[in-house]
Amino acid sequence: MNQFEGPVTGNIGEAKSLEQLFVLNNRFSGELPEEISNVWSLVEMELMYNQFSGGIPVRIGELKSLNILHLEGNLFSCGIPQSIGSCVSLNDINLAGNSLFGDIPASLGSLRGLNLLN
Secondary structure, three states: OOOOEEOOOHHHHHOOOOOEEEOOOOEEEEOOOHHHHHOOOOOEEEOOOOEEEEOOOHHHHHOOOOOEEEOOOOEEOOOOOHHHHHOOOOOEEEOOOOOOOOOOOHHHHHOOOOOEEO
């Protein structure tokens, strides 16, 4: 475990060639910036076991190449955005250990390659 802390800033959206974002087991906090949805090349996003809070970015559905989304073990307190079903390559979603509420979006049913939903 590292001890990196603080927010992830909107500048992350400028990392246009980033394919894998692994920042697990740290103390990153605050909301994920909407600009993260500008990183269209992102294939894996593993942000588990930090202190991220607020909502999952509504524009997450713009990440068409995203295969793996792990946000477990954070402080998210929101519903799951309907747009997540637009991540057409998504096959592994883990959102456990947050304070999520509401319905599971029906749009997840359109993800033909979805193998894991936790």
